[in-house]
Amino acid sequence: MNKNKLFRQIHIYISLFFLPLAFLYAITGFAYIAGFDGESGAKIQSYKIQAVIQEGAETDFLIDFLKKNNLKLPSSLEPKLNKEGNGIELGTINYTSSIIKIDKNNYEIITKDRSLLGNMILLHKDKGMWYFSVLGLAFALAMVILYVSGLLITIIAIRKDRGKQIAVLSAGFIITLIIAYLSV
Structure with a gap:
């Protein structure tokens, strides 16, 4: 098996496994920023x-x-x-x-x-049982693996747009750092 196919397989199966958890974190993170909390609907x-x-x-x-x-x-x-x-x-x-x-x-x-949304927000904030915490830590590790494998797939396998890809990645780093700095 060549390395490009291996990175794609890793990327696909890890992302599919953690997709439900990614949606949970995305929905509850958005809800929390929008003003909902663990008491919402309780x-x-x-x-x-x-x-x-x-x-x-x-x-x-x-x-x-x-x-x-x-x-x-x-x-x-x-x-x-x-x-x-x-x-x-x-x-x-x-x-x-x-x-x-x-x-x-x-x-x-x-x-x-508590409501379903309240329970989900508290899970996001690691207030549930220890085994959900383990799943959350595994998801964090999976995110690192997914982004590294995604970068390897993109930068190594797709050579024709490499300059644009590096420019977008650099812009993402710069904007994130500036906004983070201005936010603290």
């Missing part, structure tokens, strides 16, 4: 309660509250600190419930049932 319910809760018993209280009020239990009941660090959160990115201490005996319980 059904959020908030309950203010007064209770005396022993230190360390917040998780049990939250689960009991959800059961008594016929609210959905999260799929993961492993507690973790919320992103603000002022409460306990249960669940995954799709559905979470949390309890936040407001003051001495006042708490807020919040449930979030």
Whole structure:
């Protein structure tokens, strides 16, 4: 097999495999820049309660509250600190419930049932499970392989337009660097 055919095969099959993930990142990146976020379309319910809760018993209280009020239990009941660090959160990115201490005996319980777009944006931001992170890292590596193989196919195999190709590539580098510099 000659090297041009090998580079094309690598390029084609890697790009086909990662095409769905590329669309997910493109759609969610556009949506995020356009102002959508992980909370977009989410059904959020908030309950203010007064209770005396022993230190360390917040998780049990939250689960009991959800059961008594016929609210959905999260799929993961492993507690973790919320992103603000002022409460306990249960669940995954799709559905979470949390309890936040407001003051001495006042708490807020919040449930979030996220939309498909919200879930996808949070996956893009690496807030999902570790195995999606592995897929994202593999995609990043694939992007490097795809661009290197694409350059090799273009610059080596297609000689007649090499000057134009190098000019376009150079313009892309220059414009990207200038805009990046002006943006920070």
